[in-house]
Amino acid sequence: MDNIKGIFRREFNSYFATPLALVFIVFFLMLAAGFAFQFGRFYERGQADLAPFFWFHPWLYLFLIPAISMRLWAEERKSGSIELLMTLPITTWQAVLGKFLAAWAVAGVALALTFPMWITVNYLGDPDNGAILAGYIGSWLMAGGFLAIGSCLSSATRNQVIAFIFTVVICFAFMFSGYAFVLDMVSGWAPQAFVDALASLSFYTHFQAISKGVIDLRDLLYFGTVIGVWLAANTIVLDMKKAD
Amino acid sequence: MIEIRNLTKRYGALTAVNDISFTVSPGEVLGFLGPNGAGKSTTMKMITGFLAPTSGSISVCGHDVEADPLAAKACMGYLPEGAPSYGEMTVRGFLEFIADIRLLSGDRRRSRLDDVIARLQLDSVLEQMIETLSKGFKRRVGLAQALLHDPQVLILDEPTDGLDPNQKHQVRTLINDMAKDKIIVISTHILEEVDAVCNRAIIIAGGKLLADATPKELAARAPSGRLDDVFRQITTGQKNAA
Structure with a gap:
């Protein structure tokens, strides 16, 4: 446990020692607010809720999360510090978990800093704050899913750009398998069971379910499983090829 | 105590380390010598648990590096090549x-x-x-x-590489100060370093262990009595034979 804390602290601080966390947070805040006002018609709809704000989170995560996950392991490989890290008395799993949690905490900080949106809707009207909280939880869980994928793919290469691109592609697949237009395309020829399975694999489906304000155990389990599976794969990749 | 038995590491067709066995006891400062690409770093990476051996076993302070890596790593200090x-x-x-x-x-x-x-x-x-x-x-x-x-055991991969003569001297003094009750393994291709700090030297080339003796004994093998002549004789002789 202390080991994981040590890894977490180092990794979290290193995000802030470089401009990376700052750039991520600033862009996330600007885009999240900008999209909500511009395209989500935050004011014009005349409803006091944060739905138009949460709509765009999957899109923001698609490009911003790989930018913070790509360095997690690729950089360790490139600089050779992976040799230092892996010869310290910690297990691979502890290192994977500590690093993942640090990146997830950075995403959490960015998300928490959107609180002026929440203040705004409370000032303008009388929103369902339970639903808003659920939206935040759903959004953070989805960020965790993206990050776990990104961490795993980052461990497979020493090139951060490759890690970024692969993460975007895989996350894209995980997200869009839940969008109506993809499901419509598939439902023309595939059995309904397949369409349902595809939809239930998608981040988007579960994020939508949670952000409607209902925190269902199945949705939590889904994100927990996605994160667990990708981090387990991450550990296996590292154990199989540490050196090159 | 470091005990290495029949250690082998293969990368596909390439055998980087070929059936090496030796033990190191407390108080010994072991110089690991060999030309570039001889398998020095690979051996050190296996001792410190970074790379898994293809076959053979390593135990450090009584802990098998593969079966109980955390205990083995806890009693070792490691300077990887290039000090990342x-x-x-x-x-x-x-x-x-x-x-x-x-x-x-x-x-x-x-x-x-x-x-x-x-x-x-x-x-x-x-x-x-x-x-x-x-x-x-x-x-x-x-x-x-x-x-x-x-730590009880220190594994240092080229500890003085890139240092100026004064810094080299400092690091060697440091190693000498710690040598009494520890196990220290140093890889180097600077032969004067072996004279300065080591009380035992192992020469490897092409992944094979070619010599294991004190620096004095090794030097005595050449008519000139110089360590670098012996080094050249042993490592190039091996190449010709292969």
């Missing part, structure tokens, strides 16, 4: 991180940090980012990291 570290951290931050992972706390933590900072003369750069340091300082930060928990 985290460039965006300050020297102090980096050493604090290592202290966290090595589970040092309280008075012992403070006294160990003070000790390595004094020994490697890092006071003046404690608040500097590691990536802004000179090569010599980076190497010393790497050494400080390896010494921090006062």
